[in-house]
Amino acid sequence: MSEAFELTISAELAVKIRAHGVETYPHECCGALLGRDAGFSYHHESRDRRQPAREVLALFPLVNRRDDSPRNRFSVTAEDVLAADKNAQQQGLEVIGWYHSHPDHPARPSQYDQDHAWPWYSYVIVSVHGGTPEDMTSWRLKDDRSEYVEEKIGTLRAQAAK
Amino acid sequence: MAVKVIIPTPLRTYAGKRDSTDVNASTVGDALGGLTSQFADLRKHLFTDDGKLRAFVNVYLNDEDIRYLAKENTPTKDGDTISIVPSIAGGCNH
Numbered sequence: 012m013s014e015a016f017e018l019t020i021s022a023e024l025a026v027k028i029r030a031h032g033v034e035t036y037p038h039e040c041c042g043a044l045l046g047r048d049a050g051f052s053y054h055h056e057s058r059d060r061r062q063p064a065r066e067v068l069a070l071f072p073l074v075n076r077r078d079d080s081p082r083n084r085f086s087v088t089a090e091d092v093l094a095a096d097k098n099a100q101q102q103g104l105e106v107i108g109w110y111h112s113h114p115d116h117p118a119r120p121s122q123y124d125q126d127h128a129w130p131w132y133s134y135v136i137v138s139v140h141g142g143t144p145e146d147m148t149s150w151r152l153k154d155d156r157s158e159y160v161e162e163k164i165g166t167l168r169a170q171a172a173k
Numbered sequence: 174m175a176v177k178v179i180i181p182t183p184l185r186t187y188a189g190k191r192d193s194t195d196v197n198a199s200t201v202g203d204a205l206g207g208l209t210s211q212f213a214d215l216r217k218h219l220f221t222d223d224g225k226l227r228a229f230v231n232v233y234l235n236d237e238d239i240r241y242l243a244k245e246n247t248p249t250k251d252g253d254t255i256s257i258v259p260s261i262a263g264g265c266n267h
Contacts, residue, residue, distance in 0.1 A: 106182065
């Protein structure tokens with residue numbers, strides 16, 4: 012059974028992801044997507060279906076630990092994951108996925124991406140070609156690990172400050 | 174030994190949305206086996222086809238990475254907590 016996935020993100024945060032990819036070009040950037048997923052809300056609120064099923068509300072940029080091959084590989088250690096989790100919880104959010112860039116490559120997951128992926132997370136990829144950000148896509152690993160399913164990205168206008 | 178296993182967010186869908194479960198185990202390996210016996214769909218995300226823990230799956234006994242202990246043979250005691258923590262990796266095709 013297939014399921015249509017959608018990730019909602021503000022235009023402002025989408026710009027920040029692209030900017031991170033440009034900053035680290037020609038190396039891959041990476042970071043955590045912090046937000047809420049309707050299926051696992053920390054506050055277990057009853058879901059208002061006008062609200063997005065999964066929404067990115069903050070970013071936690073990280074340092075690519077693959078300093079041996081940063082142009083085509085990224086790595087986030089367990090310690091980085093724990094730091095991202097802690098930062099998310101401090102904001103009343105959770106880690107809902109990860110972003111990274113593909114320098115001079117399409118924003119499509121590679122076999123290497125798939126082999127190392129976790130289910131459930133949203134994986135946002137931004138293509139940065141010649142230092143200019145281009146396509147940004149999002150993907151989720153299928154339950155049987157056979158392939159990724161592309162996730163629609165819904166971009167909001169800049170959210171009102173709280 | 175009664176041990177608590179913390180289930181990371183990306184795997185909770187396969188564990189009835191639970192964030193932890195209790196197992197009886199005398200080693201970390203036994204605890205992970207107990208976990209995947211309870212929730213069979215977890216197995217393919219934690220282990221390779223030949224039964225090895227996937228490289229991007231980190232397992233902590235209390236605050237220590239089992240790689241620096243006795244790995245899956247690390248003994249457990251009552252009240253221990255085992256945490257499964259992801260590493261994240263990827264990159265372009267090259």
